[in-house]
Amino acid sequence: MSTILNKLNWRYATKNFDSSKQVSNEDLNTLLEAGRLTASSYGLQPYEIYVIKNEEVRKELRKASYDQPQITDASYIIVLANKPTFDDSMIDDYIANIMKVRGLSKEDLEGFSKTMKSTLLDLPDAYKGAWTSNQAYIVLGNLMTIAAEMEIDTCPMEGFDKEQYNEILGLTDKGLNAAVVLAVGYRSSEDATQHYPKVRYPEEQIITHI
Template identity: 80%
Template structure:
């Protein structure tokens, strides 16, 4: 089996983290840069990362996460916050960033700009929220894979009160919404889940070649 599959078989959704083991700052930065470099539709990146280390904040977030211990015991909690709605400013800011990085003019990018505007700006707020949330989940998958490559444990978490997270982290005032959470750290020896056989459908059951 190749190394990628070995690592994906090694990883699991960690239920108990060893709070005495800390992911290094260097490794955290690698993970965050992997998230930053993750693909997104049009390259728009309609989300932000919030890395939570502060003890008091994590205590509040644990209460808003149905008392799940991963929130306080992992080295870090990464909250991926999507933009629940957006307007032309998001696209214009992105175009300006492309111009600055690639040395292009506004005219060079007018066609691309208009394509994004015609495709995205007419969406309902519910559709915008679903679309930007989906983009955050692409980041989540990449973060878990890169973490596994580094033998860093993770637990993706949807079991939390989004309204409370938004209030605790001040996300609503920033025009953001807590989409999904990733706890990052090292598994505890007491986490029996690590010994369970991985359960997945076979290739024949889940993959169709056409």
């Protein structure tokens, strides 16, 4: 079995973190860079990544997370915040960034800009929010895989009050919405879940070759 498959079998949704063990700044920065480099539709990255270390903030977030201990016991909490809606400024900013990085002119990118605007801007807000949330989940999957490769434990979390998160972190004022949370740290030796056999459907039941 390849190393990456071994790591994916090793990982699990950690329920109890060892609060005495901290993820190093170097390893955290590697994870965050992996998040920044994650693919997104058109490359637009319609989300932001919040790293929560502050203990007082995390106590408030734990209350908004139905008192789940991962929020305060993990080394860090990463909140992936999507844009629930957007306008042409998001695309214009992206085009400006491409111009800067690749040394292209606005005219060079006019067709690409029009394609994005014609595809995305007329979507209802509900569809825009669902689309940007989906992009954030791509980041989530990448972070979990890279963390497993580094033998850092994670727990993806949807069990939280988004409105409270948005208020505590000031996301609404920034045009953002808490999409999903990832607790990052190291498993406690007392977390019995780590010893459970991994339950997945067999290949012939979930994979179809055509």
